[in-house]
Every structure is written in structure tokens, then in C-alpha cells.
Amino acid sequence: MIDDFRDGTGTFCHLVQGMTGAGIVVAAEVGIDGRAEPVAASPSAIDLSFDLRNSRILDHGWHGVPMAAKGFRIPSLFVATLGGPASHVLYLNAPVEHAPNSGLLLLWAEEDADVTALPERQLPSLSGTLAALLDCRYRALRQHALQAQFSDLVESVPAGIVVIDGDGQSALVNGRAAEIFGLASGPNTPSALAEPMRAVRRQCVNADELDAAYRSLVANVDYAATIIWDFGDRQFEVDTHPIRGEGERGRIWLFNDVTAELRRAADLSALAATDPLTGVPNRRSFEERAQAIIARRAESGQSVAVAMIDVDHFKAINDTYGHPAGDVVLKEIARRCREALRADDLFARLGGEEFVALLPSDDREELRAVTKRLCTIIADTPVVAGGVVIDVRASLGVAIGVDGYTTLETLIASADEALYSAKQTGRNRVVFAGEA
Amino acid sequence: MPVRCFDDLSGRQSGDGRINVVLSHGFGTDQDAWSALRPWLDAHFRVTSFDLPGCGQNGAQSYDFRRHSSMYGYADDLLTVLEELGIEDCIYIGHSMSCMIGAAAACTRPDWFREIVMIGGSPRYLNDGDYHGGFERADLDGLFDSMAANFQAWVAGFAPMVVGVEDNAAIEEFSRTLFAMRPDIALATSRTIFESDMRALLPKLKTPTHIVQTAQDMAVPVAVGEWLHDAIPRSTLEIIDATGHLPHMTAVPQIQAMLERRLGAFAA
Numbered sequence: 001m002i003d004d005f006r007d008g009t010g011t012f013c014h015l016v017q018g019m020t021g022a023g024i025v026v027a028a029e030v031g032i033d034g035r036a037e038p039v040a041a042s043p044s045a046i047d048l049s050f051d052l053r054n055s056r057i058l059d060h061g062w063h064g065v066p067m068a069a070k071g072f073r074i075p076s077l078f079v080a081t082l083g084g085p086a087s088h089v090l091y092l093n094a095p096v097e098h099a100p101n102s103g104l105l106l107l108w109a110e111e112d113a114d115v116t117a118l119p120e121r122q123l124p125s126l127s128g129t130l131a132a133l134l135d136c137r138y139r140a141l142r143q144h145a146l147q148a149q150f151s152d153l154v155e156s157v158p159a160g161i162v163v164i165d166g167d168g169q170s171a172l173v174n175g176r177a178a179e180i181f182g183l184a185s186g187p188n189t190p191s192a193l194a195e196p197m198r199a200v201r202r203q204c205v206n207a208d209e210l211d212a213a214y215r216s217l218v219a220n221v222d223y224a225a226t227i228i229w230d231f232g233d234r235q236f237e238v239d240t241h242p243i244r245g246e247g248e249r250g251r252i253w254l255f256n257d258v259t260a261e262l263r264r265a266a267d268l269s270a271l272a273a274t275d276p277l278t279g280v281p282n283r284r285s286f287e288e289r290a291q292a293i294i295a296r297r298a299e300s301g302q303s304v305a306v307a308m309i310d311v312d313h314f315k316a317i318n319d320t321y322g323h324p325a326g327d328v329v330l331k332e333i334a335r336r337c338r339e340a341l342r343a344d345d346l347f348a349r350l351g352g353e354e355f356v357a358l359l360p361s362d363d364r365e366e367l368r369a370v371t372k373r374l375c376t377i378i379a380d381t382p383v384v385a386g387g388v389v390i391d392v393r394a395s396l397g398v399a400i401g402v403d404g405y406t407t408l409e410t411l412i413a414s415a416d417e418a419l420y421s422a423k424q425t426g427r428n429r430v431v432f433a434g435e436a
Numbered sequence: 437m438p439v440r441c442f443d444d445l446s447g448r449q450s451g452d453g454r455i456n457v458v459l460s461h462g463f464g465t466d467q468d469a470w471s472a473l474r475p476w477l478d479a480h481f482r483v484t485s486f487d488l489p490g491c492g493q494n495g496a497q498s499y500d501f502r503r504h505s506s507m508y509g510y511a512d513d514l515l516t517v518l519e520e521l522g523i524e525d526c527i528y529i530g531h532s533m534s535c536m537i538g539a540a541a542a543c544t545r546p547d548w549f550r551e552i553v554m555i556g557g558s559p560r561y562l563n564d565g566d567y568h569g570g571f572e573r574a575d576l577d578g579l580f581d582s583m584a585a586n587f588q589a590w591v592a593g594f595a596p597m598v599v600g601v602e603d604n605a606a607i608e609e610f611s612r613t614l615f616a617m618r619p620d621i622a623l624a625t626s627r628t629i630f631e632s633d634m635r636a637l638l639p640k641l642k643t644p645t646h647i648v649q650t651a652q653d654m655a656v657p658v659a660v661g662e663w664l665h666d667a668i669p670r671s672t673l674e675i676i677d678a679t680g681h682l683p684h685m686t687a688v689p690q691i692q693a694m695l696e697r698r699l700g701a702f703a704a
Contacts, residue, residue, distance in 0.1 A: 085545060
């Protein structure tokens with residue numbers, strides 16, 4: 001592209017030379033300080049910079065009429081090419097923003113064509129053409145430099161980046177994104193990107209969800225979304241949005257590996273949901289999850305049961321053997337209950353020596369068997385703590401979610417009453433609400 | 437008021453002669469290189485000298501890395517000085533790199549140059565096919581590398597080699613002026629010199645030119661003098677019976693005798 005402008009300017013110089021019979025035609029970018037950088041020249045490529053500062057060429061008001069060179073200080077650079085001193089000089093100003101003194105320098109040697117026969121009126125019109133050429137070349141150079149900066153930037157961030165141009169003809173993939181999709185980094189065509197991106201997306205655990213989410217992308221060029229692509233072992237937060245809010249300009253995809261972040265967040269929320277002593281869910285987590293289970297089962301017309309489990313004479317255990325021994329007892333009871341319960345039973349510690357189980361069943365006989373097993377497994381074997389053997393028992397109160405006891409609050413309240421009843425009637429037993 | 441190029445280059449004028457002589461020194465020296473010849477010149481000419489850009493006490497200010505990346509930038513400065521001083525007719529005596537500077541200036545404004553004397557000039561230092569410049573690419577790369585690595589050590593080795601004779605005063609003077617250059621400017625200047633190729637220019641030089649060199653000069657083989665003589669239309673060649681690249685400092689009697697012979701006709 002940049003070479004095209006240089007070549008074009010070279011051709012321009014060549015044509016002007018043919019038209020004017022000048023010995024040399026140089027198109028140069030000339031700054032405010034008079035320093036000149038040749039862009040192209042005819043006949044030869046003049047690639048050394050020169051200086052028009054003291055030349056008086058820039059001070060003269062040019063109107064397309066060549067002047068005797070004696071009145072100017074012609075840079076010596078041209079003398080070898082010209083074959084001798086210049087006899088006439090003409091400068092066609094082609095001011096461009098970045099180099100306001102730019103222009104076309106024409107030099108004639110003695111033996112060159114007669115300058116009186118020049119198409120004077122046509123010459124000044126060349127200025128605009130040259131200015132346009134210089135300006136385009138400068139923009140192309142800037143663009144090139146910007147692109148270099150841009151790709152440097154794009155490579156220096158940890159995210160995978162895919163940029164798809166608005167014209168749908170070109171796309172840019174940085175090194176990180178290239179790794180994710182198994183592509184070559186750098187410029188790509190959007191059509192070459194589409195299939196690998198889709199294939200990788202299909203490997204996601206949540207591929208169906210992603211398919212559904214991106215379906216609107218087809219219909220809406222301005223679509224923007226941030227969605228997690230879950231590869232099971234890794235998770236990427238994928239942000240896609242139209243460039244500067246307009247889909248016509250193109251689309252950016254950003255792929256941020258959030259595996260570590262999500263894992264940390266999951267760890268934190270697990271920590272917040274767990275009873276630190278026993279490792280089973282705490283009250284807050286139990287309530288959250290119980291509500292969800294109740295609601296889900298209610299949808300299909302099923303209900304649940306709640307069993308409150310309270311260690312008998314726990315205060316006496318603490319007082320007799322000390323708190324560390326009491327802690328060992330609680331841990332052991334939690335472990336035994338968890339073991340005796342089924343996978344879809346929810347078990348938690350509510351606080352102190354009180355535990356709770358949410359059992360997804362309303363079958364009274366089945367529940368009777370389960371809770372009896374709990375009671376037995378707690379009491380069957382003494383707990384050994386700090387070298388002493390401690391006999392433990394627990395009482396259970398059970399409420400089944402029938403007859404209007406459908407909310408967690410009512411179930412717990414009802415199970416609590418049954419538990420109270422179990423305590424009153426001798427402990428180490430199971431009492432069902434309404435059966436006391 | 438803009439600073440004159442002549443002042444910027446610490447220019448000096450002396451002598452009461454009618455005809456102008458312009459002295460331009462070579463790489464690594466300054467205008468003091470002409471001190472030994474100056475009394476005779478002053479007696480017969482109006483003598484103008486200056487320090488080349490990058491050289492002498494104002495070297496760091498007068499040098500422009502872009503402008504002086506070619507001999508033509510120096511030639512333009514020379515023409516500016518002549519214009520500032522109103523010198524429209526001169527005898528130009530150049531040493532080393534100033535030979536080609538003078539040639540470029542004289543081709544550009546032939547009317548300002550009556551006569552050129554080139555001492556130890558070369559249009560091209562690199563060998564190139566049949567052309568024997570005296571240096572191979574590897575020689576130059578080694579030269580630039582050692583200049584860049586340790587300028588002081590380089591000067592200590594380079595100065596005696598260029599002087600070419602056991603003239604301690606001359607070696608000392610050359611070392612002094614070399615040391616006075618800023619090392620980056622010295623390196624850039626030597627690159628400009630050693631990478632230059634001014635051969636295409638010389639057939640266009642119409643000014644009568646006397647080419648002078650010593651029989652043994654590490655920078656310029658005798659073959660270069662012969663090449664110049666062939667290329668420059670109105671030239672004469674004189675190989676003087678001396679050694680080294682700085683005969684105007686180390687072989688003053690021979691050089692003065694040469695000038696007397698050559699310029700005697702113009703002397704007032």
C-alpha cells in the first residue's frame with residue numbers, strides 16, 4: 001500500500017518530467033523548517049534528504065513559471081544527476097498538513113529543453129494531485145504505524161481477542177485467541193474463523209445454552225453479551241460486542257480465562273455455606289437449598305419431610321469431657337448421619353447440637369425406616385474422644401409435608417414440636433408430628 | 437538576525453591578497469591543520485577557513501545528523517559560507533573529505549570556483565570491481581565497531597596510522613582534534629565518508645583541479661589519485677615524495693612548494 005503510493009508518486013514525477021523536459025523532478029515532503037525528504041524522483045530515486053531552508057525556493061511566490069537558478073541556492077545533491085549546475089528551477093507547492101512546505105521541485109540543466117515552451121497554465125494544477133498523493137501516502141504510513149502499535153497492544157493483553165471487520169472481509173486474531181481456536185495468529189478471514197470458533201463452542205459443557213444465546217447474533221448485528229464458555233476444566237468469560245456500538249463497523253470477541261476466578265468464587269461460596277466444625281452445610285445454606293428443593297418438588301405435586309436431630313444431654317458431655325470432646329462428638333454424629341442418609345437427602349447443622357435433614361419423600365413408612373436408622377446409627381457405637389469413650393444418643397422430630405405443612409417454616413416448626421415431644425417422652429427416639 | 441553559517445563554523449579570515457583562497461580541512465582535524473601553510477597563503481591571498489560541521493570547538497552545535505549524512509549537506513554549507521562572505525570567485529583547497537565537498541559545490545556553482553586543489557581525496561573508499569578504493573567491507577565494519585566500542589582506544593590506534601609518519605607533533609595534534617569530536621558525531625561522520633560514493637559526480641566537474649597525494653597513504657591508494665585524474669576532465673595529478681594522509685601537516689615544505697608552483701600565477 002505504502003509502496004503503491006511511492007510508485008504512484010514516482011510515475012507522477014516521470015510524467016511531469018516528460019511533459020516539462022526537466023532534468024530532474026523531485027516530489028518531496030518539506031517541513032516548516034525547510035527540511036526535505038524525497039518521496040520519489042525522476043529520473044533516479046533520490047533518497048538523500050536535502051535542505052531548502054537557505055535556498056530561497058520556499059520564499060518565492062511560484063505561479064508555474066520557471067525561474068533562472070542563479071537567483072536561488074539549489075541543493076548540491078542534484079548536480080550529479082543533472083549533469084551540471086541547474087539553469088532553471090520551478091517549485092510547485094503541494095502543501096499537506098503534516099509537511100506544509102511540500103512540493104514538486106523541477107530543475108533544468110543548460111542543455112535541457114527550452115523552458116519558455118512550457119504549458120504554464122497546466123503546471124499549477126499538478127499541485128493538488130501531488131498534495132493528494134503525499135497526503136494518502138502519509139495516511140497509509142500512519143495507518144501502518146498505528147496497526148503495528150495496535151497489534152503490539154493486542155498481543156500484550158492476557159485475553160484472547162478476535163476482531164472481525166465490518167466489511168466481513170478481514171479479521172484479526174491475537175496469539176492467545178489463536179491458541180484457543182487452533183488458528184494462526186494475525187490477519188485471518190472471517191470465514192476461516194467461523195468453523196473453528198463454532199467447533200470449540202460445541203465442546204463446551206453448556207454448548208446448548210451458548211447456541212441459544214448466540215442465535216440472536218444472527219438476527220441482530222448490534223448484539224452484545226458476556227457469557228461463560230464452560231469447558232469443564234476451564235471457563236472463559238466471553239464478551240462479544242459490536243465495534244463502537246455499531247455492528248456495521250465489525251465485531252469484537254474477547255476471551256478471558258476466568259477458571260481461577262470462578263474456582264476462587266466457588267471456594268468462597270462453599271466456605272460461606274459450610275459449617276466449619278463438621279463440614280456439612282450450615283443453616284443459611286440449608287434454608288436456601290431446602291427452599292429450592294421444596295419449590296421444585298411442589299411443581300410436580302410432591303412434598304418433602306423435615307427431620308430435626310438433637311443430641312441428648314450434650315451440655316453434660318461438654319461439662320464432663322470438655323469442649324474439644326464435645327466437638328469430636330458433633331463431628332462424629334454429622335459423619336454418621338451423612339453416611340446413613342441418601343445422596344439426595346439434604347443434611348445440615350443448624351447450630352449447637354442441633355442438626356436437620358430434608359428428605360425428599362412423603363412416604364411415612366419409608367421415612368420411619370430412614371429416621372429410625374439415623375437414631376440407631378448415632379446411638380449404636382460410643383464416640384472415642386481424647387482417649388475417653390462417650391455414649392451418645394439423639395432425639396428426632398419429623399414433620400411430613402402433607403396436610404398444609406408445605407413451607408419450610410411450618411415444616412421446621414412442626415418437626416420442632418415433635419422433637420420436643422421426643423425429649424419429653426424419654427429421648428433417644430423418633431417422634432412424628434401428630435403422632436405424639 | 438539568523439546566525440551566519442560562517443560564524444557557526446568558527447570561520448576565520450586573514451591575509452590581504454586580492455584573490456580568495458578557501459581552506460577546508462579533513463575528517464578528524466580542524467582549521468588549525470592549515471597553520472603551517474597559512475603564513476605563505478596569507479602573504480599572497482585573502483584566506484578563509486572554518487571548522488567542518490561536527491569538528492572544532494563548536495562541532496557539537498554545527499553538526500546535524502540528517503543534513504550531514506551525505507557530502508552534499510557539507511557542500512551546501514560551503515556554498516552558504518561563500519554566499520555569506522560574498523565570495524564569488526575562489527581557489528579552493530580541500531583535504532581528505534573536503535575534496536569531494538569542494539567538487540560537489542563547484543559542480544553546483546562552477547562560476548564561484550576558479551581552481552581546486554585536492555589533497556588526499558577519495559570518491560569511494562570501498563573496493564568495487566575494477567575500482568580499487570583500498571578498503572573491503574569487513575575493514576570498514578571493523579573500523580566502525582572499534583570506534584563505537586572504545587573511542588579513546590580507537591583514536592590511539594587510528595591517529596598514528598593516518599598520520600603515517602613518526603611525527604609526534606602531528607600525531608598529537610591529530611589525536612587532540614579527534615578526541616575533541618563527540619564520539620557519536622565522529623562515528624556518524626566516518627560512516628558518511630566511508631560509505632560515500634561520489635564517482636558519478638567527478639566527470640561533471642569542470643573546474644581545473646590539481647590532485648595531490650603522497651606516495652604512501654593508508655586512506656587513499658595511489659590508484660585512487662589516478663582514477664580521479666582520469667575522471668576529472670581538467671585535472672592534473674601530483675604524487676609528492678612523502679608518506680601519510682596529512683602531508684599539509686607533516687610534509688609542509690613539499691606541499692608549500694606544490695602550492696607555489698600551482699598557485700604562483702594567482703598570487704598577489
